[in-house]
Amino acid sequence: MTKDHGALPSTVAGGPGNAALGARLVGVYGCNGCHGKALAGEDFYGMVAPNLRRRAREWAREDFARAVRHSLRPDGTSISWAMPTEMFAVMADNEIAAIHAHLRRLPAATDAQPVTLKHRLFKA
Numbered sequence: 553m554t555k556d557h558g559a560l561p562s563t564v565a566g567g568p569g570n571a572a573l574g575a576r577l578v579g580v581y582g583c584n585g586c587h588g589k590a591l592a593g594e595d596f597y598g599m600v601a602p603n604l605r606r607r608a609r610e611w612a613r614e615d616f617a618r619a620v621r622h623s624l625r626p627d628g629t630s631i632s633w634a635m636p637t638e639m640f641a642v643m644a645d646n647e648i649a650a651i652h653a654h655l656r657r658l659p660a661a662t663d664a665q666p667v668t669l670k671h672r673l674f675k676a
Contacts, residue, residue, distance in 0.1 A: 570646070574654025577647055581640065592661040599632065603663045608655030617648045 578584065578591070586601040588594035593603040608616060615626040620643065623635040 569653040570650045571653040571657045572650075573647075574650035574652070577651050578654060581643075581651075583651070586634070588664050590661055590664065591655065591658070592664040594664055596634065599634070601634075603661065604655050605658050605661045606663065608652050609660065613649055613652045616652045617645070620648055620651075 583604065584591060586594065586596045587604050591604040594601050611619065611626055618624050619631060620635070621641050623631045625631055
């Protein structure tokens with residue numbers, strides 16, 4: 553399913569690949585709410601939100617943008633029902649570039665292991 557969001561903004565304040573802007577936007581957009589404080593993946597209501605540090609290293613910026621905006625992997629397969637939200641689908645190009653640059657600048661981290669894959673309501 554696709555949704556027409558109209559023309560996407562090409563830029564906002566800050567240049568493309570601005571890691572400092574990316575660090576701020578990770579907080580503004582709440583990436584750590586699903587992907588964990590370290591952005592290394594976390595159990596998100598029974599599914600594992602992936603390690604963004606690893607994904608940013610493995611995927612080109614354009615592939616990362618496709619994942620954020622349309623929930624599609626580089627091979628075109630769907631990632632999850634949880635991505636994207638309407639807010640992420642209309643992010644400016646340089647916002648995604650900045651987040652990608654910030655994530656690539658962070659030290660590599662192994663995938664966090666979720667406590668459980670059961671829904672959070674059933675956790676002890």
